[in-house]
Amino acid sequence: xxxxxxxxxxxxxxxxxxxxxxxxxxxxxxxxxxxxxxxxxxxxxxxxxxxxxxxxxxxxxxxxxxxxxxxxxxxxxxxxxxxxxxxxxxxxxxxxxxxxxxxxxxxxxxxxxxxxxxxxxxxxxxxxxxxxxxxxxxxxxxxxxxxxxxxxxxxxxxxxxxxxxxxxxxxxxxxxxxxxxxxxxxxxxxxxxxxxxxxxxxxxxxxxxxxxxxxxxxxxxxxxxxxxxxxxxxxxxxxxxxxxxxxxxxxxxxxxxxxxxxxxxxxxxxxxxxxxxx
Numbered sequence: 024x025x026x027x028x029x030x031x032x033x034x035x036x037x038x039x040x041x042x043x044x045x046x047x048x049x050x051x052x053x054x055x056x057x058x059x060x061x062x063x064x065x066x067x068x069x070x071x072x073x074x075x076x077x078x079x080x081x082x083x084x085x086x087x088x089x090x091x092x093x094x095x096x097x098x099x100x101x102x103x104x105x106x107x108x109x110x111x112x113x114x115x116x117x118x119x120x121x122x123x124x125x126x127x128x129x130x131x132x133x134x135x136x137x138x139x140x141x142x143x144x145x146x147x148x149x150x151x152x153x154x155x156x157x158x159x160x161x162x163x164x165x166x167x168x169x170x171x172x173x174x175x176x177x178x179x180x181x182x183x184x185x186x187x188x189x190x191x192x193x194x195x196x197x198x199x200x201x202x203x204x205x206x207x208x209x210x211x212x213x214x215x216x217x218x219x220x221x222x223x224x225x226x227x228x229x230x231x232x233x234x235x236x237x238x239x240x241x242x243x244x245x246x247x248x249x250x251x252x253x254x255x256x257x258x259x260x261x262x263x264x265x266x267x268x269x270x271x272x273x274x275x276x277x278x279x280x281x282x283x284x285x286x287x288x289x290x291x292x293x294x295x296x297x298x299x300x301x
Contacts, residue, residue, distance in 0.1 A: 043293055050075040061139060062146045074131040081127060086120065087298040094291040098284055105272040107265040125242050133235050136225060144225045151218050166205060174200040181271070184286060185279040192274055199267040204260050209253040216248060217241070 045052065054072045057063065063071065093116055100109045139147075164172070174197045181196060182188055188196070224237055240247065246254065275283075 043297060046079075046297055049079055057135075060147050060150055061143050063143075067135065067138070070131075071135060074128075078128055078131075082124075083298050083300075086123065087294040090120070091291045091294040091298070094287055094294075097287065101272070101280070101284070105269055107269060110265045110268050122243050125239065129235065129239055133231065133238060136238070137231065137234060139225060144222070147225070148222050151222075155215060169205055169207060170201050170203075173203070184283045185275060186282040188279075195274055196271060199270055203263045203267065204256055206253070206256050206260055209250070209256055213249055213253055220248070 050072050053075055054063075054068055057071055058068060061067075097113070100112070177200045178188065178193055178196055221241060224234070224241065227234070229237065249257075
């Protein structure tokens with residue numbers, strides 16, 4: 024279920040080359056994704072699609088203009104020079120936007136989830152187990168292989184935003200990326216724990232008020248129940264990520280910065296256009 028909710032974020036927050044097409048068809052796309060996890064009845068599909076349509080209308084009217092304004096602030100901060108406080112601000116903007124979406128859809132999520140029958144819950148449980156088994160079948164990667172893969176992805180993302188990078192810039196980004204600790208095993212273990220907690224919640228006989236509160240906590244307070252090792256690794260990772268973001272901003276050329284400003288402005292135009300077309 025968390026994967027479904029996080030699936031809203033690329034559509035609602037980040038944008039992509041097919042952003043407007045995906046957004047305008049989000050009710051159908053998300054209904055299909057939820058059905059893939061829970062094997063919905065036709066009545067449930069109708070409920071999900073109808074409620075998503077209303078939530079998307081809310082999102083057009085309330086959230087998209089907010090995102091457009093946030094982009095102005097992002098560019099203003101970038102133009103004066105990125106620091107660690109800007110990194111924290113950006114993360115908080117993302118979290119706050121995510122939490123607003125959760126609060127908006129929570130009542131309808133409760134209605135849907137509390138009306139799943141035992142066969143649908145079992146269907147979901149088996150779907151999750153199947154995906155974890157597929158991961159377990161993958162050959163293990165060494166620490167260097169994991170860091171190299173992450174470094175390659177980071178450089179690819181940087182070039183997507185800033186255009187071509189020089190050999191020197193690529194080398195600096197690689198070195199910075201390799202300083203970040205690995206959290207994959209902690210993350211996957213914690214995700215499995217959270218999935219099991221979610222399945223237990225679906226099977227529970229809590230009152231609606233209790234169920235609602237636990238569901239809200241599950242999807243907004245991510246650190247609840249995390250191991251101390253994971254928390255410590257995450258803190259080290261976050262501190263290193265802040266430093267990496269600041270250092271990368273220092274080595275960018277003016278044309279590369281302008282490339283990023285133009286790209287993010289295009290997303291801003293998309294947000295405003297979508298907000299004006301109900």
